[in-house]
Structure formats: C-alpha cells, structure tokens
Amino acid sequence: MLLLGTFTSWLLLAFLGQQVLLSSAVRNKKWGAGGKGSSSATSGRGKFPIVADKMQCTWVAKEIGDAVRLTVKCENPEARVTGGVTDLECQYNGKPQLCPAYGSNRQSFWKQVTRAFKRHQGKVCKDERALVKASVCKSAPRDVHFKLDIHSSVASAHPTACSGRVDSKRKAEEHCSSSWASLCTFFFSMLQSDEC
Template sequence: MTPCTWGNHSLNHPKQRQKLITFVSLSSGARNKTRGADKTVVPTTGRAQRSGNKGAATGRGKFSLKDEMQCTWGARDMGDAVRLSVKCEDPKARVQGGITDMKCEYTAKPQSCRGYGSDPKGFWKQVARAIKRLQGKVCKDERALVKAGMCKRAPREAHFKLDITSSVISAQSGDPETPPPLPTRSTSAGPTACTRRADHRKTAEEYCNSSWASVCSFFFSMLQGEDC
C-alpha cells in the first residue's frame, strides 16, 4: 500500500497530517466568508412605501373661524387613503345661540402627490393653510377641496374632499328672556254691589215710615235687582 503524500511530504507523519487539517479548515472558512459577502438584502418596496406613507400622515393643527369658532384637525392613515378629521366648537353660542359644535371628515389619496412623500412637513403646512381658508365652508361644502400647493398638478384624488355623510352640526337657541313681572293687584277691594244693596236698604228704612211700608218694600226690591 502506497502512503499518501502532500507535495513532497508523506502524510503518514503526524505533523504533516496536522498541517493538512489546518489548511483545509482555513480554506473552508474563507469560502463561507466569501459567500456571505456576496449575499445582498433587498428591502421590500411595498413595505418601505407603506411605512413612508404612515410617517407622512401625522399632520395636525388648530385654526379659528371668523365667527370665533375654535377648530382642531388631525390626519390618520387608513391604508390606501388618508382621513382628516375636523372638530369645531363655540362655547359662547351655548348661551347666546347659534352653531355650537361641528365635526366632519375629509378623505384623500395624497400618495399620488410626489410632495407628500418627499416633503411631508411642507405638505401638512400647506394643508393647514388651505383648510383655514375655507372658513364658512368647513364641514358644509363638499365642493370645496383642501389642496396643498405642492399638489396642484396631482390627480384630483390627491386633494382632501369632505365626506358629507360624516358632517354633524349642532346649534342651540339662546336662553329665553325672563318676562317682566306682571303688575300686582291690590288686595283691598271696594264695596260690592251687594254691600251697596245693604246701604240702600238702610237708607230706605230711614226715610220710610210704617205707612209707606209697602211702597218702600217695592222700592227696595227694585234696588236689589239692579245691584245684585
């Protein structure tokens, strides 16, 4: 049997075998290291895009209307669309009368606007200015769109439109005025007719003697019929 050789050296010697084992191990590790360096991690485009949209849909702010109603708004991501909720209230109207509360929702697909993803901060600043300009049309006019300036050339769906079915407006009449007090009637009443009747009878008795009793009785009955 011919002994194995490595180069010009025999592998039967223990030292030579140890060198060969070490060489094979190093070669195997180098190959594995090279394979790991060649592997490229490709991010999922869909996930990255959805994550970017959620990050952009964080706009919120405050504004006031000319009638002194104080409003707040906030946006949230709904998957393929973004919903913008608006709430307004006027505490004075609860006493003086008028519109006390308003709330509604606007929806859009701003993903079709390039600026929504590239400059979300600027996008929401422009949305805040646009919704404030609506004034009396807030939560009332579904034809009035909320448009960011950077999305002028974007499709119509990129602009926020009022969902009229979500609009709720509450009004209240003012507190009723307290009517003026009615004049009080005097509790002291004048003499009644029947009281006067007693006076007539007394007078008749004073001026009539017994001989005129029948005439005075007839006269008294006439006075009693007129007074009572």
Template sequence: MLDLRTAALFILVEFVFCFFSFLLKAVMFPLRVLFSIGLFLVLLKLRLLRASGAKQPGVAQQIGGGTFVTSDRTRCTWRAGEAGEAVKVWVNCERRGGVSKTRCEYFGRPRSCPGYNSDPKVFWKQVARAFKKIRDKVCVDGRVLVKAGMCKHAPRDANLRLDRNSVERSTAAPTTPPVQPTSATCVKRADQRRTAEEFCSSWASVCAFFMSMLQSEDC
C-alpha cells in the same frame, strides 16, 4: 534584618494595593461598557422617534391648522393630523354666543402629491387659503374638495374630502324672555285709584299712595 522585614512588608502592601486596584478596574470596566451601550441605545431611540415624528398612542400629532370666518360670522377652527397613510382634518365651527355649533372631518392622501412630500408647510398654507375660499360650504357640501394649488395635477385623493358621516350640528334653545306682569295686576291697581277717588275725595292721591304701598305687584 529589620530593614529586610520593612522592605518585605512594604512590598506586600504594594502588591495588595495593586491587586485590589486591578480587581476594581476589572469589575468597573464591564459596568462602564454596559452603561455606555445603554446610553447609546437610549439616544438612538430618541433620535429615531424624533425623526419618524412618533407620538403618544391615541394622540394625533398636529401637522397643520388655521381659522376662518363664514359670511354669517361663524368662526371656524381646523387642525390636521396624521391618520396612518392618510391625513385627517377636524373642523369646529361656532356662532357667537354658542347659538349653533357644527363639527366635521375631512380626509385625504396628500402623500400622493409630489409637492406635499417636498414642502408640506406650503401645502398646509394653501389648504388654509382653500378653506377660506369655500368657507360657506365647509361641513355642508361633500362635493367640494379642499384643494392645494401645488397638487393640481396630483391624483384626486390627494385633496381633502368631507366625511359626510362625521357632520354634527347642534343648536342652543333660545332664551325665554322674562314674564311680564299679568293684566289682572294692572286692573287691580286701577280699581284702587277709583276707590281712593270715591271715598277720599280731595285726598284721593294720598289714599292711592297708601293703598299702593299695600300692593306689592307692579304693572
């Protein structure tokens, strides 16, 4: 009789254990499914953002850039970014010491050029050479286009054109040279020497030395 009770108790415990195990699996399965779906959606979104070149709002993703120096030794830097269906290029030029600064923007639609769509890196390398070629006309002559050789036969708007309204120039005021002592100070020093020669005779140099100690200004 005792063996039957023990067997029944063992069966009951086994049943309860199996029931709770099944219940736990039944609860965890939907959670695992939801977690897997959520993780898949996050990874898919990140891949789509990376593929489309998405960027933070208000921040233009740089797609090209470079530097060049004009004939008067002004150093200029430029960077290109997407602006909707077009691209925009920001140019900043500064003379050594910040004596003069110039800023301007160029814009264009290089996507209308088949070469740009196939190899944009080569396009921006050719734009860098074009900026160096027209270096003295950058931010100055709106009639001069920044052309890439690969887009020679593309529509005109594939080239970069200066936005005249974006040109900004500033010139620093020249530094003021230090003020030289007035001639009145030097005249006063000369009067001291004559007074020393008149009243000190052979001791004139000694008198002039002590009088100069009392005079703080220099010629």
C-alpha cells in the same frame, strides 16, 4: 493592591460605557419613532380659526388603507351662552400619496393643508365641492385633494336664550303702570307655559 485599583477602574469604565450605549440606543429609538421614515409621521395635525362663526378648529390626519382621512372638530364656547352652533365635526378623505411632494416633505404638506382650511372659512364641514388642497400638489389629480364626506358632517347647536322672559316683560310694560311692572312681569311669566 495596585491590581485591585486597576480592576475597579476598568470595571467602572466598562459600566459607564454600557450606560452611555444604552442611553444613546434609547434616544435613537425615540428619534426613529418620530422620523420621516415611520408611519406615525404620516399623521398630520393642526388648528385653525373660523373667524365668522368664532370657532376654534383642530384637525387630525389618519392613514386608512391607501387613503388619508382628516377629522375636523370645531368648537364655539361662546355659543353655549348666546345660542347657535356650538360644535361642528366632519371628515375629509383624500389620497395624498399620489402627490410626490407628500412623500418628500410631509411637514410642509400638512402646513399647507392648515392654510387651505384657513382659506375655506365658511365652507369647512359644509361645502362638499370645496376641495382642501395643499399648494405643493395643485396640479395633482383630483383624488389627491381632500374632499368633504358630507354624510360625516355633524353640527350641534345649543338652544338660544329664552325669549319668553322678554315677552312677559314687554306685556307687563304694556298692561301695567311702571310702578307695577316688575310684579306684572312675575305674574305673566307664571301664567305663560314656556319651559325657560
């Protein structure tokens, strides 16, 4: 009986040891996937506002060969109602691998890229001369910095609110008395061929 109790204790201890080893291996595998040495750490991402246009922008970096491509997407949900540019999308290309600071501290590098986008405000996806520079790589060659691929820049606009209704209301006020203005507005809007 003593032998059976000792055997089950050892068996239970071996089982628990195996579970601990398996869980630590899984944890180390997950840690290694997001560590500095892996290729997924190369991909940076961030977000920034364009205050003047009331847009919220996000960017994602992707390594393509010896270069890195930043894809920038901006949205202005308010413009869907009021009219104007609603979406903006473009790509920036650069070779940050040529900058020593990129290899040593990528997290800091990507934070500085986000700050550079914030400084560019009205030039994002519009001005190909404006380079997006991380301050740790200021003195690096020009190829290191991200340059806008002007051919990738796409802006989609939502049509502005219908002005035909305002015109028919103004005409009705000019040609009809105030008591008949609403009825005149109705007739003027029927007669005009605006697609609003």
